[in-house]
Amino acid sequence: MKRRNFLQQAALGLTTLTGLTAHRPSAPSAAPLIVFVTGDHEYSSELTLPLIAQELETKYGFRTKVLTASPDYLSETDIPGLEILEKADLAVFYLRWRRLPKEQLAYIDAYVKSGKPVMGFRTTTHAFNFPEGDDRRSWNAFAETTFGAPPGWGGKAKHTHYGHKSTTDVSIIPEAASNPILTGVTPFHAASWLYHVLPDYPAKGSVWLLSGKAVNPDKPAIENPVAWTWKTPAGGRSFMTTLGHPEDFREESFQRLIINAVYWSLGKSVPKKWKGKIAIDVPYGHPKKP
Known part of the structure; x- marks a missing residue:
């Protein structure tokens, strides 16, 4: 109940921040439109990503739209508003075990096949979870075809994680030190x-x-890679990170990584001047369905 109240209060505030601000005066209509598609019911992406979106609007001049599961963060079968992907310049996914209807999947499919850029966070490695016999089951490999990540969780994918009591030390891969996405990024400790x-x-x-x-x-x-770039089969730029615990979003280096990746994904030069640390303090939880 405490988490649900937190989400309701946050949602009221966010109607003036990102979810309805795709055409704010501070973001010219010619500015790229970034669409955040959330629905993970574990890592509070419906709270962290709107704060990233707000920063991109108010300090970097982008337009943003944040989509969330309906009727609330526990829902696995409905993310309204995906038709806006037809207008998006960048799609950012933070999904976990969704079972969306075909008409909603069609918007995602068309976007990815357009060759436009994509970004993904953590549980997007297992974004969909359709059962045996479902003709949408191929979507369970969304991460493989979109981010070059394992096709789903466990099994043949051999995709697992260390225990929930562990954390992660993150370091820069030496060969990538000059990559523009790592501008201003230094080693950090992640809660993920x-x-x-x-x-x-x-x-x-x-x-x-x-x-x-x-x-x-x-x-x-x-050691395992926790952030990489790739090219989709349609030729689109793809950025993926397996980090994304809400406490990771408090880390300035992680914040810089995200902002830099947005610019890289859109084919823009990474800003030389950092606009400053973003205030993010979002809870983590494992809500259970009633």
């Missing part, structure tokens, strides 16, 4: 327990940016 994507992912052709090593792991710690 490390996702294990090796040995088969990130996919061939990916450029690894950041590496993570589990702290207090529940099994032998093996």
